Amino acid sequence: MHTLIDELKAAVSSPVLEGADITARYQHDWSSETPGVPVAVVRPQSTAELSAILRICNAHAQPVVVQGGLSGLCGGGNPREGEVAISMELLNGIEEIDTASMTMTVRAGTPLQLVQEAAAKAGFVFPLDLGARGTCNIGGNISTNAGGNQVLRFGMTRAFVLGLEVVTADGTVLTSMNKMLKNNAAYDLKHLFIGTEGTLGIVSRAVLRLFPRARSRCSALLALQDFDAVTNVLHRLTADLGGALSAFEVMWSSYYHFITDNVSKIVSPFAERYPLYIIVELEGSDQERDQALFQEALEGVLESGLITDAIIAASEREREGFWLIRDGVAEIGTFIKDTANFDVSVPISVMQPFLADIETALGKALPDCKMLVFGHIADSNLHFICYTGRREDIKRIYEVVYGKVGEYQGSVSAEHGIGVQKKAYLQYSRSVEEVALMKAIKQTLDPENILNRGRVLPD
Ligand SMILES: Cc1cc2nc3c(=O)[nH]c(=O)nc-3n(C[C@H](O)[C@H](O)[C@H](O)COP(=O)(O)OP(=O)(O)OC[C@H]3O[C@@H](n4cnc5c(N)ncnc54)[C@H](O)[C@@H]3O)c2cc1C
Known part of the structure; x- marks a missing residue:
């Protein structure tokens, strides 16, 4: 040594x-x-x-x-x-912002928030956004293909990476700092490294895609009675807002009231309690016109009885108040320990029976198990936190939930990745043949198995 x-x-x-x-x-x-x-x-x-x-x-x-x-x-x-x-x-810092190509060249260890701020300073937006923005690095985001709050409009991290520099296990530097949106010159090797959690190579630098900054933004918090209404509201707003819907974050009452009841300084703006809540946002180019369009669309869903109540943010402070409730997930660890945290996806069409089935199955296996549910939904991503307060129950909870994910042909990881935590459950979302090919790729790129050994792929 x-x-x-x-x-x-x-x-x-x-x-x-x-x-x-x-x-x-x-x-x-x-x-x-x-x-x-x-x-x-x-x-x-x-x-x-x-x-x-x-x-x-x-x-x-x-x-x-x-x-x-x-x-x-x-x-x-x-x-x-x-x-x-x-x-x-x-290995951090921004190397270049190319305003004509609308790209940013950045080193892997740069915190996401710095990337966002630098893009904004140059008059653009880098649309990846998540609660850990101040802590996570762009290299980590690329390696996990992070999702976040704006996937509905912009896609996941993969969609923002034009070029990549990666160092493979034997020290070979693969430099492919492409700045073009179109490049079909044989295999696009960057996709071997995006979302593979550091098992095939280490990302050292990247060329990121920037977007024009929205000139207007409208936000609202909606209250609803049932999940059928959630999907109907999603479809109505997607159509009525002409593709400008940029966020659609659903919070079940279990999650919403856990946060608003327990976290001081985070309060519900509604006087009453409802079964479901949604933060919706539109991003566009003309504040006055978009505000009118937004208001009209929300009046439409209110009149048709799909939503019970709505608050349109009248200021940035009010908007931040809505997002504090959603980002309050980071506070949960202060109140409950030994939780099983899920980041799964299932088709929206089966989300409701999927959740009901899980509740029943958990109720049978562990009658005192509680569940806090929220999610990005429009991109089929559900998050939930299950707990009994006993650490020894976590494995049982995983088995019940991931078994159901398999039954519903969902994914055991919508955005956070596999790491060591979900390795044993990958079989519910990937076939034997798929895992065999993944292992063959790993063996080719890292024959000594030195990179993040024992993570992602089953032994
Ligand atoms: C409050 C909170 C909110 C979150 N919200 C979201 C969300 O909305 N969406 C979402 O997708 N995730 C979310 N996450 C999870 C996490 O922030 C993301 O997975 C993030 O992309 C991880 O980045 P990191 O730099 O912290 O990576 P790390 O935690 O350091 O590493 C993650 C994995 O990537 C590998 N890795 C890191 N850097 C590199 C590199 N340069 N090259 C190769 N491999 C590397 C590591 O080995 C590890 O396997 C959240 C986390 C928290 C705490």
Whole structure:
């Protein structure tokens, strides 16, 4: 081990962290998966340094874990026994904003919020947005193909990546910093690395797609009586707003009232309680015209009885108040521990029976199990948190829920990824043949199996 660490020290300009210098920050992500202490933390400051690190580790068959902002929710960044952690925190910064091509060239360790702010300063928008924006890195977002709040309008991270630079397990640098939207020159290799959670290569730099900034935005919080109304409202607003609907976040009363009842400073703007709530947003180009269109569309769904109540945000502060309720999910850990957190997708057409089935199955298996439900919905993504307060029940909850996901032909991970947490349940969403091909790709790109070993793919 000493030779390896000495070689790593010689390869990077920043100190290699060992022993007491490896603070808790490098030991776990946001999930409740088992934390671990790596044998060392190396922090490359350039692609060349990252390449040297991997060349050394590969020669020693030394397993490594890749760490971005560590906001992941599946334990992918948690070190396992004997691993060296490669933290991307010092390989950061924005290299270029090309206003004519509407692209940004960025290093992997740059926090998402900095990317968003830099885009805004240059008069554009980078539309990836999620609650962990201040913590997560763009490299982590790319490696998990993060989704977030605006997938309905813009797609997932994959849709924003034009070019990528990746270092593979043996230290090879694959530079494909393409800036064009169209490029069919043979295989588009970047897709091997987007969403594969650091198992096939480490993202070092990327070319991101920027979009024109919306000139107008209208937001409302709606209250509804049942899930049928939710899907009808989605279809009506999608049609009535002419494709300008940019957010559609549904919160069941279980989740909504857990947050508004427990988190101080987060209050419901409604005097009454309802079974379901939706944050809807329109983004467009003319505030006056869009506000009128938005109001008219909401009056339409109110008059037809699809919604029971609605509050249109009259100020940015009111809008932020709606989103505080949705982003309040980050506070749940303060009140309940030992939760099973789900990020699944099923077709919208079966969402209601799927949830009802899960409630029944959990009720039978663990009668005191509680469930808080919310989700992006329009992109078929449901989030829910199940808990009994007993850590030993988590595995049973996983088995019940993922079994149902399989029955409904859904996905065990809509956006957070597999990590170590969902590895055993991948079979419910991917066939034996698909997993076999994934393993063959992994074997080709990483024959020593050093990159994020034991994550994503079943052993
Ligand atoms: C409050 C909160 C809200 C969230 N909301 C959402 C949401 O709406 N949508 C969503 O999709 N996710 C969400 N997440 C999950 C998380 O923020 C995302 O998965 C995010 O993309 C992870 O980025 P990170 O930099 O923190 O990655 P990390 O947690 O550091 O790593 C995640 C995985 O990617 C690998 N990795 C990291 N960097 C690289 C790299 N440069 N090259 C190769 N592999 C790498 C790691 O090894 C690990 O397997 C949320 C998390 C929190 C805490």
